[in-house]
Amino acid sequence: xxxxxGWRPAAGARFFCTAGRGLEPFLMREVRxxxxxxxxxxxxxxxxxxxxxxxxxxxxxxxxERLFLLIKKQFPLNVSSVSKGxxxxxxxxxxxxxxxxxxxxxxxxxxxLELDAKEDKLSQRDANPxxxxxxxxxxxxxxxxxxxQMQELQESRECQLExxxxxxxxxxxxxxxxREKSQEAFQNDxxxxxxxxxxxxLTFRVSCRCSGFVAKTFTAQxxxxxxxxxxxxxxxxxxxxxxxxxxxxxxxxxxxSVVGIPVFRVPLASRAYIKTAGLRSTIAWAMASLxxxxxxxFVLDPMCGLGTILLEAxxxxxxxxxVGADVSDSQLLGACDNLKAAGLQDKIELLKVSVIxxxxxxxxxxxxxxxxxxxxxxxxxxxxxxxxxxxxxxxxVGGTIVLLLSEDHHRRLQDCERGGIPWNSKGSHTDxxxxxxxxxxxxxxxxxxxxxxxxxxxxxxxxDKMPPFGSLxxxxxxxxxxxxxxxxxxxxxxxxxxxxxxxxGLRFPVEFCFIP
Amino acid sequence: MKLLxxxxxxxxxxxxxxxxxPLRLQATEVRINPVEFNPDxxxxxxxxxxxxxxxxxxxxxxxxxxxxxPIEGYEHDEKFLRQMHHVLxxxxxxxxxxxxxxxxxxxxxxxxxxxxxxAGGCAGGHLAVPRVWTSVPHQSRDxxxxxx
Numbered sequence: 001x002x003x004x005x006g007w008r009p010a011a012g013a014r015f016f017c018t019a020g021r022g023l024e025p026f027l028m029r030e031v032r033x034x035x036x037x038x039x040x041x042x043x044x045x046x047x048x049x050x051x052x053x054x055x056x057x058x059x060x061x062x063x064x065e066r067l068f069l070l071i072k073k074q075f076p077l078n079v080s081s082v083s084k085g086x087x088x089x090x091x092x093x094x095x096x097x098x099x100x101x102x103x104x105x106x107x108x109x110x111x112x113l114e115l116d117a118k119e120d121k122l123s124q125r126d127a128n129p130x131x132x133x134x135x136x137x138x139x140x141x142x143x144x145x146x147x148x149q150m151q152e153l154q155e156s157r158e159c160q161l162e163x164x165x166x167x168x169x170x171x172x173x174x175x176x177x178x179r180e181k182s183q184e185a186f187q188n189d190x191x192x193x194x195x196x197x198x199x200x201x202l203t204f205r206v207s208c209r210c211s212g213f214v215a216k217t218f219t220a221q222x223x224x225x226x227x228x229x230x231x232x233x234x235x236x237x238x239x240x241x242x243x244x245x246x247x248x249x250x251x252x253x254x255x256x257s258v259v260g261i262p263v264f265r266v267p268l269a270s271r272a273y274i275k276t277a278g279l280r281s282t283i284a285w286a287m288a289s290l291x292x293x294x295x296x297x298f299v300l301d302p303m304c305g306l307g308t309i310l311l312e313a314x315x316x317x318x319x320x321x322x323v324g325a326d327v328s329d330s331q332l333l334g335a336c337d338n339l340k341a342a343g344l345q346d347k348i349e350l351l352k353v354s355v356i357x358x359x360x361x362x363x364x365x366x367x368x369x370x371x372x373x374x375x376x377x378x379x380x381x382x383x384x385x386x387x388x389x390x391x392x393x394x395x396x397v398g399g400t401i402v403l404l405l406s407e408d409h410h411r412r413l414q415d416c417e418r419g420g421i422p423w424n425s426k427g428s429h430t431d432x433x434x435x436x437x438x439x440x441x442x443x444x445x446x447x448x449x450x451x452x453x454x455x456x457x458x459x460x461x462x463x464d465k466m467p468p469f470g471s472l473x474x475x476x477x478x479x480x481x482x483x484x485x486x487x488x489x490x491x492x493x494x495x496x497x498x499x500x501x502x503x504x505g506l507r508f509p510v511e512f513c514f515i516p
Numbered sequence: 517m518k519l520l521x522x523x524x525x526x527x528x529x530x531x532x533x534x535x536x537x538p539l540r541l542q543a544t545e546v547r548i549n550p551v552e553f554n555p556d557x558x559x560x561x562x563x564x565x566x567x568x569x570x571x572x573x574x575x576x577x578x579x580x581x582x583x584x585x586p587i588e589g590y591e592h593d594e595k596f597l598r599q600m601h602h603v604l605x606x607x608x609x610x611x612x613x614x615x616x617x618x619x620x621x622x623x624x625x626x627x628x629x630x631x632x633x634x635a636g637g638c639a640g641g642h643l644a645v646p647r648v649w650t651s652v653p654h655q656s657r658d659x660x661x662x663x664x
Contacts (some may be wrong), residue, residue: 296560298524319557321564323521346551346605349521359525364564 006054007111012038014049016073016260017064017268017283022480022489026286034060044255045164048073055112058263062312066267068260069112071105072098076254079213087217088226094250095230102235106202106246109261134486173246184282203240204231205247212254223252273315275341276334278306283404283480283489287369288313290491291402295319297366302355302391307335307348309369314347322348325355356386360394367400374406374485384409388498392472392494401472401492410477410488471495520561520604523570546577547608551601558601559591570603579603 019027024042028049033441035057037049048070051058058067077090109233170276204229208220227250228239237246251258269282287309293299295322297320301309314322326332332350339345353359355370368391372384405413475491574582581631582603583596590596 140653295556298564319554319560321520321561323524346549349517351517351521351525361524361526 006056007114008052008054009108009111010052012050012052013041013108013112014050014070015050015058015263016046016068016070016258017061018046018066018068019064020280020481021045022478022486023063023282023286025478026289027061030061030063030289044253046251046258048459054183055263059268061268062316063282065269065282067263069105069109069263070258070260071102071248072257072259074257076212076253077214079217080341084217094229094257095234097229099234105261109246109263112263161441190229202235202237202246203244204228204237205239205241205244206231207247207249209249209251209253210253214252214254234441266391267358273342274308274311275338276306277477278308278331278334279404280482281308281312283373283482284309285312285316286478286480287371287402287404288316289490290489291367291369291400293317293320293367297321299323299362299367299369300358300360300365301325301370302353302358302368303370303373304335304350305331305371305373307338307350309371310335310348311338311344313369314344315342318347323351324348325351325353325358327352327354356383356390358390358394362393363396363399365394365399366396367402368395369402371404372406372409374409376485384412388472389470392470395472395494397471397494397496399494400475401494403490403492405487405488405490407486413490517575517609518605519570519607519609522573522609523566523604524564545609548606549608551602551605553598553599555594555597558597558604558620558648561604562590562600565600565604573609574603577607577609579607 001050017027017031024045024047027047028040028042030050031040031047031049035049035051035053037051040047040049042048047064061067074094077087079087173181206224208224208227210218210220210223226246231237231248232239247260247262249260269280271277271281274281290315291299293313293316295317299313299398300323301307301318302325304310304326305328307324310322310324314320324335326335329352332352335350336345339348339350351359370391372387395401471494472492473495475493477490479486479488479489563586565586571582571584581599583599587593587596
């Protein structure tokens with residue numbers, strides 16, 4: 001009954017998504033491609049768009065944190081006013097100026113969630129006992145929850161990642177059993193919407209987020225209270241903090257005032273098919289979306305960890321040959337579990353091999369996507385160089401590499417790119433940490449001697465025109481937020497120019513070895 | 517691992533050409549794992565197959581009904597595609613995870629680690645008996661190797 005054909009708003013409804021910082025361009029592209037969205041705009045961590053898609057399609061969004069039906073977006077509150085009372089009036093006007101916009105948004109919301117009566121296998125009678133059981137088992141004090149929830153929201157001073165809102169939401173989600181968090185949760189929302197026969201009987205809860213100057217003047221709690229009271233007066237609804245029909249989400253900052261209805265109880269970023277997430281699923285999907293995966297490709301993640309990137313890719317692009325590799329037993333076993341839980345164990349092969357020694361012929365892999373581990377374990381310089389060299393070797397000409405690089409790794413690579421030092425040079429000159437070695441003219445001469453000999457042999461001329469890591473040409477990069485730290489999604493393509501070099505093995509010290 | 521994976525792997529030996537050496541299967545532990553037939557996907561994998569290595573592996577594992585090479589118009593030949601589907605994707609050798617432990621860079625060795633897919637299918641299953649595949653140059657068929 002999950003795959004019913006849902007109600008679609010004929011003229012298109014207006015939505016917005018929250019997105020992790022840096023992922024907005026990916027999300028804008030995704031809503032256009034997946035939902036044929038129009039009027040797509042991005043303002044400070046939110047992407048607004050109009051679409052006729054139904055719930056099934058909306059649920060497939062992969063680079064968004066959460067999805068909301070838009071009630072209202074307007075200019076920011078004028079908090080330079082002297083009196084707090086005047087600002088409260090402005091807030092009330094969010095509700096009272098145009099009650100119709102609230103009612104029509106709610107009507108769209110109800111229609112979206114309403115089950116197709118013919119195909120609905122889950123009767124209302126069945127759903128309600130489940131709901132009642134949950135309430136009986138719930139021992140959380142609603143007052144405590146409200147305070148904690150509000151505290152968490154107040155603590156966010158700047159426009160941050162959705163993580164905090166998600167945490168607040170997840171608190172509420174904790175009421176539900178794991179089973180409900182999946183498909184049943186979606187149907188539960190639907191049942192609640194239908195169960196409220198007319199709008200006067202709606203119960204609601206307001207979630208507030210304030211940042212910028214607004215946050216300095218008001219607490220999220222105060223704002224929530226003002227709006228809540230205005231709603232009760234305007235529409236006659238009742239507040240219910242534990243299990244309301246309707247959730248109202250308000251975000252007030254220096255750039256806009258936005259009001260919306262969360263469409264799904266569980267954030268889109270929290271995937272039903274991923275048992276244990278390593279990398280954030282939205283970023284994993286964004287990386288895969290950059291890799292230009294086509295049917296029949298051979299896609300490798302040579303440092304796959306728990307396999308998050310491969311899971312996201314395999315779900316979206318199934319007719320592809322996926323291989324994951326890692327050196328850690330515990331990670332690989334976790335990845336195995338993940339594959340099984342997602343039903344993807346036939347689609348993704350796992351190997352315990354090292355990224356710097358891949359048992360693959362040269363130029364046999366179409367696409368490499370990987371999250372380069374951060375942290376002290378991975379020294380800057382030499383390790384990155386070896387990793388990239390081996391990736392370059394196994395990659396087909398014209399193939400794509402998408403990497404997630406820490407700020408440190410990225411800075412290091414940029415400095416060496418600028419210095420024009422190719423990474424495949426012989427010797428340890430680029431192994432030392434620090435930028436100076438790269439740019440030292442003395443060192444450069446040594447290196448250019450080494451490199452130009454191979455360059456001459458291959459018929460190439462100018463050293464400066466040579467791509468930084470042999471034949472890997474940077475295509476583009478995107479800075480994304482990982483919560484407390486930032487990182488770069490970097491895309492490279494293997495150009496044909498140095499293919500001859502690699503194939504002839506000129507870049508590798510010749511180690512003749514033999515097997516008894 | 518799937519035979520397709522085994523086929524795509526090779527021991528890359530530096531300085532000795534780009535293709536490296538295919539990994540000869542010594543173990544005979546074989547399982548058949550049913551996989552939904554997707555003709556388009558199989559057809560796309562055919563160009564990637566290293567046929568000599570595949571036939572040798574199939575021989576070692578005593579598989580029957582293995583096509584000897586791509587036939588003309590294979591993209592639309594369901595019988596051919598089904599046979600290749602079975603060989604490449606349903607035949608599994610050894611445990612699902614294989615390790616390439618380089619105790620010497622010059623001697624890649626593929627050995628098994630505890631398999632999470634024992635018969636019962638529960639995670640963290642029994643410790644598999646280590647099976648060792650050594651890489652040998654595909655061309656050489658010396659008497660020394662025959663004994664292995």
